Amino acid sequence: MKKFLFILTLVLVLSGLFTATTVFAQDGITDDEVNAIAKQLYCPVCENTPLDVCPTEACRQWRELIRLQISQGMTEAEIKQYFVDNYGARVLAEPPRTGLNWLVYILPPLFILAGAFILFRSFREWTKPQIVEAGSSGESDAGEASSPSDTDDYIARFEEEVKKRK
Template identity: 75%
Template structure:
């Protein structure tokens, strides 16, 4: 793993050096300036990737040296003209799906997207059914229940009357 990482990093540095060299050849021309990706352009992609070695740290904010080099790798890949998707794919191929902020939508991973809505819908369904059951008129089971269940309305006068009554009780 370490060896592979090292190779990739070397490749990145090499590519970056190459890019710099190319840029140097065209120094002064507008062409070179336009082609050196800015930090912001790099971060747009880095933000969507997770550091392959630290836990739960997006690549754009990860402070480690390894991540700094990976950001430079992105920069050189951008300079080579690779698209956002190609760069992301490159990272997935080399470090696995964990570098993506979300699991790719394949195989078992579908569960992560489908299960929560399914459970929520199920919960909503049960709640709705219980409502239906509760709101169906039926005979009172207990004496207290009748008192408790007394209906109120939100008419303003009614509200004031109840408030007054309670205030009297509490005084």
């Protein structure tokens, strides 16, 4: 029954579209206008291919469908909704912001915040016993130290280093 209803709707929609073709002229619609919408949609059959660049015959027909829909005066949002209704949410470049899909948008920032928090706390912990060896930064590695704190100091140390290596 469900299948029958689906086919019936499909036939109605398609016949509606084709009769519409004869009524409305599509000439005014440029490829750029079609692509502007197709770009935001993903090919319902190929993996991860935007509809505007997908080379398959099916996609070409879908682009013509978009052209037709524009010529019928459908808005961008309506056309996108049409594709979502017929082919599922996967035709959108991003999951719609509903239900479980919120995880897509919430989890990474949470993770990053947690990372930043851990890092910040570790910094706080590390920097506490600051009094110890305050002047030891110089000992770290003369060859690699690039402290620009004092250019003259840097050059002096550099010269010393060069002499050593000669």
